[in-house]
Amino acid sequence: MKHFTTFLVLLAFTGAMGQEFTEQDTLRGSITPEREWWDLNYYHLDVAVDPDKKFISGSNTIRYKVLKKNQVMQIDLQPPMKIERVTQEGKELEVVHKGNAHFVHLIKKQKKGDYNEIKVFYSGHPREAVRAPWDGGFSWKKDKNGKDFIATSNQGLGASVWWPNKDHMYDEVDSMLISVKAPKGLMDVSNGRLRKVDRDTNTYHWFVSNPINNYGVNINIGDYVHFGEKYEGEKGTLDMDYYVLRDNLEKAKEHFKDAPRMMKAFEHWFGPYPFYEDSFKLVEVPYLGMEHQSSVTYGNQYMKGYLGRDLSGTGWGLKFDFIIIHEAGHEWFANNITYKDIADMWVHEGFTAYSENLFIDYYYGKEASADYVVGTRSNIQNDKPIIGPYGVNTEGSGDMYYKGANMLHTIRQLAGDDEKWRQILRGLNKEFYHQTVTTQQIEDYISTQSGIDLSKVFDQYLRTAMIPVFEYKVDGKQLKYRYTNTVDGFQMPLDIWVDGKSHTLTPTAEWKTRELRGDLSTLQVDRNYYVDHKQVK
Numbered sequence: 001m002k003h004f005t006t007f008l009v010l011l012a013f014t015g016a017m018g019q020e021f022t023e024q025d026t027l028r029g030s031i032t033p034e035r036e037w038w039d040l041n042y043y044h045l046d047v048a049v050d051p052d053k054k055f056i057s058g059s060n061t062i063r064y065k066v067l068k069k070n071q072v073m074q075i076d077l078q079p080p081m082k083i084e085r086v087t088q089e090g091k092e093l094e095v096v097h098k099g100n101a102h103f104v105h106l107i108k109k110q111k112k113g114d115y116n117e118i119k120v121f122y123s124g125h126p127r128e129a130v131r132a133p134w135d136g137g138f139s140w141k142k143d144k145n146g147k148d149f150i151a152t153s154n155q156g157l158g159a160s161v162w163w164p165n166k167d168h169m170y171d172e173v174d175s176m177l178i179s180v181k182a183p184k185g186l187m188d189v190s191n192g193r194l195r196k197v198d199r200d201t202n203t204y205h206w207f208v209s210n211p212i213n214n215y216g217v218n219i220n221i222g223d224y225v226h227f228g229e230k231y232e233g234e235k236g237t238l239d240m241d242y243y244v245l246r247d248n249l250e251k252a253k254e255h256f257k258d259a260p261r262m263m264k265a266f267e268h269w270f271g272p273y274p275f276y277e278d279s280f281k282l283v284e285v286p287y288l289g290m291e292h293q294s295s296v297t298y299g300n301q302y303m304k305g306y307l308g309r310d311l312s313g314t315g316w317g318l319k320f321d322f323i324i325i326h327e328a329g330h331e332w333f334a335n336n337i338t339y340k341d342i343a344d345m346w347v348h349e350g351f352t353a354y355s356e357n358l359f360i361d362y363y364y365g366k367e368a369s370a371d372y373v374v375g376t377r378s379n380i381q382n383d384k385p386i387i388g389p390y391g392v393n394t395e396g397s398g399d400m401y402y403k404g405a406n407m408l409h410t411i412r413q414l415a416g417d418d419e420k421w422r423q424i425l426r427g428l429n430k431e432f433y434h435q436t437v438t439t440q441q442i443e444d445y446i447s448t449q450s451g452i453d454l455s456k457v458f459d460q461y462l463r464t465a466m467i468p469v470f471e472y473k474v475d476g477k478q479l480k481y482r483y484t485n486t487v488d489g490f491q492m493p494l495d496i497w498v499d500g501k502s503h504t505l506t507p508t509a510e511w512k513t514r515e516l517r518g519d520l521s522t523l524q525v526d527r528n529y530y531v532d533h534k535q536v537k
Contacts, residue, residue: 021392027074027101028158029342029393031170034074034103038064040173041115045163048181049188049221051148054140057123058181060164066114073104073118076160076167081124083164088118100160100167126162129153132287137161141286143223143245148183150221151285151297156342156395159214170340170436172211179205180219187224189243191217191295192278208294209277211434213338216293220283225249231260231280234272238263239279248284248302255302256282258324265362266329266355271426274336274433282324289323291330291352298323312375316360316368329355337432337442343388344439345395346462350386350404357405366418373409374527376402382465387439397465406530407461413528414457414493415450424449456490461530463487470494470507470533474520481514483507485532495526502526 026032040062047058062075077083078100086093086104094105104118127137133153141149152162160167177195180188181203192208220243227249228241240259244252259282267273273280278294285297288307300307300323310317333351354373361369380403388396397403415421427449428442439462447454460468464487472481483490491508499518525533 019389019394021389021394024099024101025392025394027098028076028167030391031168032074032101033070034072035166035168035171037066037068037070037110038073039067040166040171041065042117042175042177043165043173044177044179045217046179047163047219049150049183049219051140051150051183051221054125054128054138055123056126056138056162058163059119059121061117061119062165063115063117066110066112066116068112069110071106071110073106074166075102075104075120075164076100076158077102077120077122077164078127078158078161081122081126081160081162081164084121084123086118086120088116093118100158102164120164122164127157129287133290139286143286144247145223147223148186148221149223149245149286150219151287152219153285153287153290153297155215155290156393158393159217163217165214167214169213169215169338169342172213172338172434172436174211176208176212176217177205178208178217178219179203180221182221185223186221187243189220189224189281189283189295191293210275210293212293213335213436216291216295216335218290218292218295218297220285220295220297222284224284227253229260231263233263233276234267235276238273238276241279241281242283243281244284251302252284255321256324258321259328261320261363262325262328262359265359266332268362269355269358269422269425270332271429274331274429280328280331282328289327291327291334293331293335296324296327296331298327300324311379312372313378314371314375316364316372316375317356319364320356320359322356325356325359326352329359332429336429336434338436340436340438341390342393342395343390344437345388346386346400346404347437347439347442349400350408353401354405354408357409370409370528373402373405377406377530380406382467384465386462399465403461403530407457409528410461410492410530411446411450411454411457413495413526414452414454420450456487457492459487460490460492468492468531470525470531471536472523472533473536474523477515477517477520479514479516479520479523480511481505481507482511483509483531492529492531494529494531497524497526498522 042063044061096103129137129139132139136153136157139151143149158167178190182188188204190206192206195205195207224243231238275294285299288299289297305318306322329352334348339347357369357373360372384397386396386400388394412421443458466485469485493506
């Protein structure tokens, strides 16, 4: 499958040809020389939050391993936030500012294999979220009692919108301490486990013991109350903790029953929850919600579906709280398996959109789950390829959600064995446990484990906006058929039904003929394959 390399380079080039990218796009979206020489080991993010001024200040201690010699380090922080100074071993360092990228000139000789650290002091008025979580930043809100209700969300926009870090997904920090000074009388809930609270300053210290992607780091401040439960899962006892606004405690206790149901279904399909050491949390926020690792945020207003709507139009989407199921699904696909480049964001969103119907499958059966995933096709635009251009922090089509889900549902049919398919999904989470990946690694793994060369299937659904069309002609008892609207070499098997009997065909771009018993006017294409079809004369 090495032929993909040239294909991807050409795709990135042609994608960029149709879209103008700046130097800042490249500094943010590529593994620059000032990034590649050091490997993240540990962060201590220490920040004070002042809602009256919509102002934050603090520091980030960055510990790293030297992979090769270099004396310049790229740290990212977006205006209007400002780096005040950077130190190493007590010495202040020169910093050259270039937009969102800041180049720290180190005095100490950086020797391969050494572990060193710098401390970045910063402050400012972080960008305020316009339409969180899609247009993110800080959400400065009030609850109905007039108390501050604050949260961060910054996928795509970047963690550097509010704190200084190595803002590229390829390098996840191994562990992290998050210290947040909150306004008196309020609580901060962040990722991982609560280590301690400094009562004098109202500072909450949360420790994350697993690798974490930078956009998953979050601050949530509110008049929270806590309840929780112990879940007996595949790796032992998992702490499941819930933080909600004081007035919502009773309805949350009823509504959050979807959380252990989610855990049971997803451990079945995907394997053990990937962060037992850090617990699982649902945290109420003043926006819809997001997949922050071990601190999944929730704002679906205690409704079933998506704010009370069924995105599949089938009724099955009202059997669960969309935000609990979808955002928690990201713990496996986004937080456990993380893309290296945002161009491959479908690895997060395609699998997680697909997890919605697997939840339905677990509790309501295979036909119900098929109803759901097929129903979500009405949301697909087919506007541009799912995979975007590489190296410039640009994602592909929003179809990565439900087109991605329907591609995976189609591959399930091709695998032909539901248990084999389940083991592939579980195997992905084991093979790429706590890793950053490329789409090629995911594609190759699925092809290898299924025993099917799926390269053209992935090319078709990920790298073009075309949906295969199954064309057929009826001539007596003979069926003539082919695919159109496909990439070169596409020949995906397809099931059809004639008089209630199933037949498997393998169309190509060339006409084929097959004699079938039964009334060919009853021909139906199996809905579980994401293809269009039409009869031609």
